[in-house]
Amino acid sequence: DAGVTQSPTHLIKTRGQHVTLRCSPISGHKSVSWYQQVLGQGPQFIFQYYEKEERGRGNFPDRFSARQFPNYSSELNVNALLLGDSALYLCASSSGPGQSNEKLFFGSGTQLSVL
C-alpha cells in the first residue's frame, strides 16, 4: 500500500509568488494535517482537515490556506511568498479526527525554497 504522497518534492519560487502543494493520504484515511519545518527545528502545525472540514489551524498568517477534496487529498496554498516561508512542508494523514492516541503517518515533504 502506498504511504502518504506529496508533490512536488522540491520547488523554487521567488518572493511574492504563489505556491500550491499537494498531498494524498493513505488509502482509507480521512484526516490530513499540514506542518512546516524550518531547518533545525521541529515541525510546526499549520492546518488539519477531517472529512473535508477544517478542524484546526495553527499560528500562521492568512496567506496560508488549505482545502480537502472529496477523495480526501489536500492542497496547501501559500500566497505572497516571503523568504521566511522557505521550509520543508509536511503532510500527515490519520484515520480519525484526532484522538490523543492516534498515529500520524507523514509524507517525505515538499522542500520549498523562496529566493
Add this chain to the structure above:
Amino acid sequence: LAKTTQPISMDSYEGQEVNITCSHNNIATNDYITWYQQFPSQGPRFIIQGYKTKVTNEVASLFIPADRKSSTLSLPRVSLSDTAVYYCLVVPTGGGNKLTFGTGTQLKVEL
C-alpha cells in the same frame, strides 16, 4: 498544553542501549505520550506511544513512571541507522492531529 524538555543531543556506539528521557511536568490526566523519529529530508515516523507504566514494541520500549511527569524512550542495541532526531510529544484529547513538536534529541550513533 504540556511542555516537554529533552536533551538536545546524545552520542552512542553501535550495540549499546540508548535511553532518552523527556520531562513533561504539566501533563494532563488524559494526555498520551508519543515519540517520533525523523531522518534528514523525511517526515517524522511514529515509534511508540503510551499512557502509563511500560510499553514495548518491535522497535523500542517506553517507560512512564506513576506520576507521568517524565518518560524514557529506550532503544536496545542501536545501530548506525538509528542516527536521527527523536521527538517526545504530549498529545492532549482531540489533539492527535495537531501535534506540537519541540526541537527533539539528535542521536548520533558511531561505530
